[in-house]
Amino acid sequence: MNYHRTTALAAILLTLAPAAQAQFKPSKESLEGLYPGKAYSPYAQRSFPSQVFWGDSHLHTSLSPDAGLFGNTLGLDEAWRFARGEEVTSATGLPAKLGRPLDWMALTDHSDMMGFATGLFAGDPAITGTEQGRGWYEAFQQGGDASTAAALDLITNFAQGTLDPALVEAYSPGSAAYDSVWQDVIDAAERYNEPGRFTAFIAYEWTSLVAGNNLHRNVILRDDAARAEQVVPMVTQPPVGSTDPLDLYAWLEGYESKTGGKALALAHNGNLSNGLMFPVDAQYTGRALDETYVSLRNRWEPLYEITQIKGDGETHPYLSPDDEFADYETWDAGNLDLSEAKTPEMLAGEYAREALKQGLALEGKFGTNPYKFGFSGATDSHTSLTTAEEDNYFGKATSAEPSITRVLHPFTETENGIFPGWSLVASGYTGVWATENTREAIWDAMARKEVYATTGPRITVRFFGGWEFDDNDLRSRAPAFAGYDKGVPMGADLRKATSEAPTFMVYALRDPIGANLDRIQIVKGWMDAEGALHEKVYDVAWSGDRTPDADGKLPPVGNTVDEEAANFTNTIGASELATIWTDPEFDAAQQAFYYARVLEIPTPRWVLYDKLRLGAVIPEDAITVGQERAYTSPIWYTPKG
Incomplete structure (x- = not known):
């Protein structure tokens, strides 16, 4: 600052008559050296983002098969209302409310068989008309242990691809039931989207699960109903679906070409992929990494979910032995369902910091860095409640909502290891530096990676x-x-x-x-x-x-x-x-x-x-x-x- 000029200008103004002072109108040029901004007011003519908006890019309602089957009865409206700061009653009957409302959210129900759980409980004839579906329906009607066993059996059949084809067809894109549920998702996001106050993204989770290895991606649309209604989500179940990320990228390309809209994907939970999330030589399909793969991943995945309920994904003490803070909320027993135990050589393909390093090497090889991503944080809660606060934590699923025994109830336990109940993480949120609280501004900030993750606090x-x-x-x-x-x-x-x-x-x-x-x-x-x-x-x-x-x-x-x-x-x-x-x-x-x-x-x-x-x-x-x-x-x- 030019202090001599400031003092001189003040002295001149003090000698002016009131009328003369009223007529003095400093030009932008006259303020140069007095204030480093474009105008005296630091808030005028500001083009860069000046606000951070807090949100969750990963939440499930009862429309997700696993959430609904394990007791979540809260739907789209309750999830949106809760995120906006309203009080709701949880599926286990507890009053719940956020300490502070969020600014935005992406509601990401699983695309595969979206709405199947609600249809099953309602006795949809398309479900009860099959032997598998009728057995599960009757078990859920009994409740108790029979209900729990049915849920586990259903999830196992889904993961192993042994569902009755008629059930898959009844709740796949193109069926009346599925398309109706997708329309409900779109309509709810439109109802709760309020530009300037709260942003509700139309989104879903593509749930690629390869032999229990988590390769999930969340797909977030920048657009409103007019474009979202022109498509149905990508799924993984055959005959129309695929677990290959390259096919998801084709879906994203098709969406933008067909609608003129914009979409992005973000991978999450690499720590449960048993080394498959960040391939270096070849994908899980055996296809070697090539220029096509690295360029498509770079284009469509600008963000990575570095922290969430199922562990922190920045780094691991095995990979970063000199980092005294590397062992934070570490989940390393195995893959998502603990069907395979973790081995040390898998870790390099699972954590963000190592992927960023490997991306440098791949860029040297192919000319494009497939792992040039920013960081987001999310809950991945399956309770419809986006809680990342330690003192207000409602868990991963209804079985992990507040109770005297939830710390003792394992999230998953097999002969390969255990994820203890106490190890679930109250995490996380994403801070977005954007010019305004709208779908367009927040999505654009995500695309340019001007975002950061926290484990819950709004730092x-x-x-x-x-x-x-x-x-x-x-x-x-x-x-x-x-x-x-x-x-x-x-x-x-x-x-x-x-x-x-x-x-x-x-x-x-x-x-x-x-x-x-x-x-x-x-x-x-x-x-x-x-x-x-x-x-x-x-x-x-x-x-x-x-x-x-x-x-x-x-x-x-x-x-x-x-x-x-x-x-x-x-x-x-x-x-x-x-x-x-x-x-x-x-x-x-x-x-x-x-x-x-x-x-x-x-x-x-x-x-x-x-x-x-x-x-x-x-x-x-x-x-x-x-x-x-x-x-x-x-x-x-x-x-x-």
């Missing part, structure tokens, strides 16, 4: 990369002006180099009703001249007067959790953290990516609230305290020439 995070950031850029309560002017936001590629090493501006504000912040870290991945892949985690900003030790490790922030009271205090940590960081080991010849990870101070996990409120007995091996976090989408560097 505000900005992350910019450039070549000329300095400490003066943080001497403002609105550093985003400098962020966009001098660099690029999360999800983008660094511009052409203008200095010897890139600089990054990152700042974070704690959730207004949440925990203080421990630290900000920047995670770097790169490929050296020999093609070897590397990673490193840097502590770049932290609370208190801690000093890194001789090994460069920052001491722990401390722990204020009172486990008996399920409480914590913000007497440690910081309400906000910010820094300008320059990569000290930058090599202009090496491909690289960078993302920020923001850690809160330790807080109680949901199991402690069950103990306090319900008297639940917590198993000795249960994790009771954790450090919740945010993950920004990466920024990439590619050598030129």
Whole structure:
């Protein structure tokens, strides 16, 4: 700022008569040097996104076969109302309400046999007219153990592809029942979509499950009913469906060609794919990775669901042994149904950080990076209730809604391992930097990857990369002006180099009703001249007067959790953290990516609230305290020439 000019202008104005002062109209040019924005008002003529909108990109209602069969009776209306902040009654009869409404949501019921469970309970003749369907219907009418056994038998037959073909046909795209349900999905999203207040996306989950290995993708449309009504979702069951992602990409291409609309897909839960989510040499079909695969995956999958109820998917301690925070909400016993146990060599094909690194190598081979994705977070709840708050957690399914025994009831258990009930995760949400709360603006932000994931808290995070950031850029309560002017936001590629090493501006504000912040870290991945892949985690900003030790490790922030009271205090940590960081080991010849990870101070996990409120007995091996976090989408560097 030009302080001499400011003082002179003030002195002149003080000598003017009131009438003259009223006639003084500063031009935009006269404000240059006085204020770095385009106009005096920092909110005028602002073109970059200035708000973060919170949402869930993955939720199921009773229309999903597994959700409905295992007791979820809440439909589309209850799910939308709950997300918008209204109180509803859960399927187990409990009153439920979010602490704060969401800004947007994608309701993603499974596309395969969507509505089958509700049809079964209603006694649809197309179902009861088959021997399989009649047996299940009668068992559900009995209730109790018979009902549970029927649900398990039905899900097993679905997963193994042994359903009566007549049942599949009755609830496949093109059937009257299926098309009616899809219309209901569209109509509900239209009813609850309120531009400027709440965005309701038309969406579904394509549920590719290969021998129990989770390859699911959520498909989110940018469009309204006029376009969505021209298609039916992609399914996996034969004869019309496929479990091959290449066929899903063809569906997406067909949707855009037919309707003129836009769609994207995001993969999720790679930690339960037993190595199949991020192939390097060949897909599960045996088809070798080629230019077609890498280009299509790059085009259609801009985001990856890095955290959700079934574990955190950033990295694994086996893959990142030097990362002291790598073992967070880890699910590594096996695949989705534990039909196959996990082996160490599978892990590289399952986690986001490793995929980002492998993407650099694949780009060197094919010219396109198939794993150049941003990060989203979601619940994947099958209760119709999008709860990611530790103190308001309604579980994965109705069997995991609040009860004195849910911490003891395994999510899955076979001879290959167990996912204990207490290990379910109250996670996560996606923060979207968008210009307004509309389908178009939020979807566009997803497509350009200007989004980030959290494990539940609504931490505000900005992350910019450039070549000329300095400490003066943080001497403002609105550093985003400098962020966009001098660099690029999360999800983008660094511009052409203008200095010897890139600089990054990152700042974070704690959730207004949440925990203080421990630290900000920047995670770097790169490929050296020999093609070897590397990673490193840097502590770049932290609370208190801690000093890194001789090994460069920052001491722990401390722990204020009172486990008996399920409480914590913000007497440690910081309400906000910010820094300008320059990569000290930058090599202009090496491909690289960078993302920020923001850690809160330790807080109680949901199991402690069950103990306090319900008297639940917590198993000795249960994790009771954790450090919740945010993950920004990466920024990439590619050598030129």
